[in-house]
Amino acid sequence: MLHEVRFSQTLAALPRNSGPGVFTSILAKLARERRWWDVDAVFAEMSKRSIKPNRIHLNAAINVFAKARRPQKAEEWLIWMQDNDVRPNEVSYNSVINACAQTGYVERAEMWLGRMLEAGIQANEVSYNSVINACAQKGRVSRAEVWLEKMLAAGVKTDAFSYNSVINACAQRRDIERAETWLEKMLSEGIQADEVSYSSVIKACVQKGELDLAGYWLERMAAAGLQANEVTYNTVAGACLAAGDKERLERWRKLMRLEEPAVLRSPPLQKPSRPSACTTRNLDEVDKDPCLGSFGICMYMLPGYIYTYFCGGPLVLVMYEYNRTIIGNIGGPYTVQGGGCIQSRPYTLNADG
Numbered sequence: 001m002l003h004e005v006r007f008s009q010t011l012a013a014l015p016r017n018s019g020p021g022v023f024t025s026i027l028a029k030l031a032r033e034r035r036w037w038d039v040d041a042v043f044a045e046m047s048k049r050s051i052k053p054n055r056i057h058l059n060a061a062i063n064v065f066a067k068a069r070r071p072q073k074a075e076e077w078l079i080w081m082q083d084n085d086v087r088p089n090e091v092s093y094n095s096v097i098n099a100c101a102q103t104g105y106v107e108r109a110e111m112w113l114g115r116m117l118e119a120g121i122q123a124n125e126v127s128y129n130s131v132i133n134a135c136a137q138k139g140r141v142s143r144a145e146v147w148l149e150k151m152l153a154a155g156v157k158t159d160a161f162s163y164n165s166v167i168n169a170c171a172q173r174r175d176i177e178r179a180e181t182w183l184e185k186m187l188s189e190g191i192q193a194d195e196v197s198y199s200s201v202i203k204a205c206v207q208k209g210e211l212d213l214a215g216y217w218l219e220r221m222a223a224a225g226l227q228a229n230e231v232t233y234n235t236v237a238g239a240c241l242a243a244g245d246k247e248r249l250e251r252w253r254k255l256m257r258l259e260e261p262a263v264l265r266s267p268p269l270q271k272p273s274r275p276s277a278c279t280t281r282n283l284d285e286v287d288k289d290p291c292l293g294s295f296g297i298c299m300y301m302l303p304g305y306i307y308t309y310f311c312g313g314p315l316v317l318v319m320y321e322y323n324r325t326i327i328g329n330i331g332g333p334y335t336v337q338g339g340g341c342i343q344s345r346p347y348t349l350n351a352d353g
Contacts, residue, residue: 007038011045020051027060036068055081059091066099071108074099078112090116094126101134109134110143123154129162136169141178144169148182158189164196171204176213179204193224199232206239211248214239218255228256 014022023046030038039061046053058081065074074096081088093116100109109131116123128151135144144166151158163186170179179201186193198221205214214236221228228236233256240249 008041008045011041012048014045016049018049020046020054020057023051024056024060027057027064031060031064031067034064034068036065036070036073039064053086055086055089055092058086059089059095062092062095062099066095066102069099069103071096071099071103071105075108075112088119088121090121090124090127093121094124094130097127098130101130104134104138106131106134106138106140106143110147113147123156125151125157125159125162128156129159129165132162133165136165139169139172141166141169141173141175145178145182152189158191160186160191160194160197163191164194164200167197168200171200174204174208176201176204176208176210193226195221195226195229195232198224198226199228199235202228202232203235206235209239211236211239211243211245215248215252218252222255232256 011026023042026042027039030036030042043053043057043061046057058077062074062077065071065077078088078092078096081092093112097109097112097116100106100112113123113127113131116127128147132144132147132151135141135147148158148162148166151162163182167179167182167186170176170182183193183197183201186197198217202214202217202221205211205217218228218236233253236252237249240246240252
């Protein structure tokens with residue numbers, strides 16, 4: 001309450017000849033600082049000075065609430081514009097659409113995009129991408145596809161973000177065919193696919209055990225001049241290990257141009273569930289295995305694949321192979337950090353760690 005009084009006093013102390021531009025600047029500052037609670041005071045002071053709010057002021061107010069993740073207040077100001085004969089433009093609608101999309105109000109984001117089009121206002125890539133991504137994030141793949149199709153039909157310029165949202169949503173549901181269809185559509189439209197585009201499809205293929213298909217998209221990715229990142233590498237590597245296919249793993253490693261093994265810092269580790277069957281390999285055997293020796297000791301956590309954990313004793317390398325687990329006691333004075341995370345480094349097994 002004290003802050004509001006002081007802010008109102010600060011506004012009242014502005015020179016009497018302060019024009020509309022001054023208040024626009026103040027609203028822009030509030031947006032940067034996400035001070036949505038001060039918006040009403042700005043318009044109250046404008047009213048005292050008989051300054052009629054224009055579209056710039058009202059768009060700035062909507063932006064304050066959008067930045068502050070207050071979609072309902074942003075909607076209220078857009079409705080106020082409509083009720084007071086101030087015609088909203090694409091900036092007005094895009095701010096409200098984005099505010100709803102960013103806070104998970106997918107249906108309202110869709111509704112406002114629909115109203116924008118009904119009002120005869122040309123939606124742009126920001127309008128569509130906000131809704132497409134919001135639908136995709138919520139797993140509403142069909143709705144994301146509908147809006148991407150509308151975007152294409154309207155002749156609005158698409159980009160990698162437009163397609164990647166849909167591709168990833170399909171991949172998350174392990175719908176390889178739909179993910180592939182949109183990736184092919186993206187390429188046919190002349191949109192340059194990036195690492196995210198290919199990696200989403202590759203991950204879906206691996207998760208469904210379609211290693212040949214994953215290899216095909218890896219080759220397409222390499223042919224496009226793109227290099228897989230560590231996450232993609234660990235995804236396919238884990239699948240190869242699970243299948244016992246060292247030859248494929250080596251071929252893919254070279255294809256992805258990872259001459260050195262990918263070494264990642266693991267997130268906090270979870271104790272693995274008890275396996276149904278277990279085979280223990282001694283340290284010498286693990287050390288001689290060229291396939292295992294190509295990895296970092298601290299791998300990216302992938303459910304069902306390869307990771308490490310610390311159980312209060314020696315470090316343990318665990319490879320979960322669906323129906324059995326291969327465990328090798330690593331031992332040695334390796335550095336153990338918080339949460340059982342092992343310091344990332346190339347996988348070497350020597351006496352001094």
